[in-house]
Amino acid sequence: MNQTIQAISSVSGTISVPGDKSISHRAIMLGSIANGKTYVEGFLNSDDCLSTIRVFRQLGVEIEKVKETSYTIRGKGLNSLKEPQEILNVGNSGTTIRLTSGILSGQSFHSVLTGDDSIARRPMGRIVEPLRIMGAQIDGRENGKYAPLSIRGNRLKGITYKTPVASAQIKSAILFAGLYADKETTVIEPYLSRDHSEKMLKQFGAKLNINKNTITIQPEPELEGQKIIVPGDFSSAAFFIAAALIVPNSLLRIKNVGINSTRVGFLEAVKAMNGSVEIEDIRYYGVEPMADLVIKTSSLHGITISGEWIPKIIDELPLLAVIASQAEGTTIVRDAIELRVKETDRIKTIVSEMRKIGVKIEELKDGFIIEGKQYIEGGRVSTHGDHRIGMAMAIAGLVSKKPIIIENTGVISISYPGFLDDLAKISKS
Numbered sequence: 001m002n003q004t005i006q007a008i009s010s011v012s013g014t015i016s017v018p019g020d021k022s023i024s025h026r027a028i029m030l031g032s033i034a035n036g037k038t039y040v041e042g043f044l045n046s047d048d049c050l051s052t053i054r055v056f057r058q059l060g061v062e063i064e065k066v067k068e069t070s071y072t073i074r075g076k077g078l079n080s081l082k083e084p085q086e087i088l089n090v091g092n093s094g095t096t097i098r099l100t101s102g103i104l105s106g107q108s109f110h111s112v113l114t115g116d117d118s119i120a121r122r123p124m125g126r127i128v129e130p131l132r133i134m135g136a137q138i139d140g141r142e143n144g145k146y147a148p149l150s151i152r153g154n155r156l157k158g159i160t161y162k163t164p165v166a167s168a169q170i171k172s173a174i175l176f177a178g179l180y181a182d183k184e185t186t187v188i189e190p191y192l193s194r195d196h197s198e199k200m201l202k203q204f205g206a207k208l209n210i211n212k213n214t215i216t217i218q219p220e221p222e223l224e225g226q227k228i229i230v231p232g233d234f235s236s237a238a239f240f241i242a243a244a245l246i247v248p249n250s251l252l253r254i255k256n257v258g259i260n261s262t263r264v265g266f267l268e269a270v271k272a273m274n275g276s277v278e279i280e281d282i283r284y285y286g287v288e289p290m291a292d293l294v295i296k297t298s299s300l301h302g303i304t305i306s307g308e309w310i311p312k313i314i315d316e317l318p319l320l321a322v323i324a325s326q327a328e329g330t331t332i333v334r335d336a337i338e339l340r341v342k343e344t345d346r347i348k349t350i351v352s353e354m355r356k357i358g359v360k361i362e363e364l365k366d367g368f369i370i371e372g373k374q375y376i377e378g379g380r381v382s383t384h385g386d387h388r389i390g391m392a393m394a395i396a397g398l399v400s401k402k403p404i405i406i407e408n409t410g411v412i413s414i415s416y417p418g419f420l421d422d423l424a425k426i427s428k429s
């Protein structure tokens with residue numbers, strides 16, 4: 001499916017975005033190994049999160065859809081999962097394969113996880129190594145570097161592990177395996193990555209000790225089923241924040257957005273770029289904060305982003321390239337080599353697609369440089385099968401001289417099935 005996006009005169013109205021992807025995955029996973037009923041409200045019905053539901057159903061868990069975005073999970077405890085009869089297919093979801101591997105490493109059965117072409121290219125050695133040290137028998141292509149992964153679970157050993165990169169997926173895989181260990185497990189990150197797992201593990205009753213980037217989990221807790229209210233996904237809201245900032249005469253309100261401090265690096269970036277974003281009515285339903293955001297068109301200027309800022313903005317960096325082209329001066333992104341191992345090599349894909357629409361952008365090994373402000377000419381671009389590249393290009397189209405034709409927009413349903421409809425609702429021609 002192709003989609004044509006053209007310039008509009010303003011962005012306005014009030015909108016809410018679907019539930020947070022990271023939190024939706026984790027609610028299914030922890031609900032599946034807790035005792036008793038977990039009720040999830042505001043679940044993200046996107047391809048990735050539905051893959052997690054499918055996988056845990058294959059592991060014998062009763063998961064029932066009760067309303068459009070509400071599910072109940074009947075958990076029967078840490079050791080209640082069943083050996084799956086079929087290979088577990090995670091589709092495009094890196095979060096599903098890596099976090100589930102942590103849980104499967106502690107089971108007394110064998111399982112195999114696989115996914116699509118993108119999953120087959122993504123590094124799995126980063127979870128296989130610590131899970132092997134903990135005692136799981138895991139193998140995969142090239143000695144465990146790539147999926148499919150075959151896991152024979154075991155009674156695990158508690159370890160102390162320094163992760164080579166700040167990655168919530170590595171951290172969470174180890175912490176989830178730590179639930180099944182013989183003693184405490186400690187993960188030390190170079191910088192803090194998103195902390196939804198830590199927050200939700202505590203909510204379910206796990207015992208965690210957190211000291212900056214060092215997290216220790218005690219084994220064999222009694223996890224109790226919970227009510228989880230999933231806030232709107234900040235990473236989805238970011239596309240509309242960007243739209244309202246760069247399209248003239250805009251005023252947009254986005255309701256119920258998750259504003260966990262480990263996720264909102266993009267908000268900090270646009271504020272530092274002189275973007276007008278008000279945060280209103282901060283509230284908690286459970287352990288995650290949410291708020292309403294009010295965004296106005298702004299004269300942006302360039303910014304430099306590196307170091308510990310990167311994990312907090314990682315998924316929004318392709319989108320940052322789009323708004324940087326509309327900001328005065330230089331924007332530099334460094335230390336973001338992790339972008340190269342996402343759903344696509346996002347440095348390569350954003351650089352190539354920005355160039356196709358007439359934007360000059362310099363590729364760095366670990367980031368990019370853009371000089372603004374530039375005209376966006378328009379043209380034909382590809383998503384490369386990457387949902388966030390597709391959505392970033394749609395935002396570029398809103399301020400483009402000629403239309404942008406985006407090929408293969410079906411992939412946007414990986415994280416935000418209704419994105420193009422919601423974008424149309426707030427776009428005024």
Ligand code: S3P
Pocket residue numbers: 021022023095166167168169170172193194314315338
């Ligand atoms: C995610 C963590 C991030 C992020 C991904 C979702 C998660 O990956 O890019 O979209 O839910 O844990 P890393 O933390 O591995 O970089």
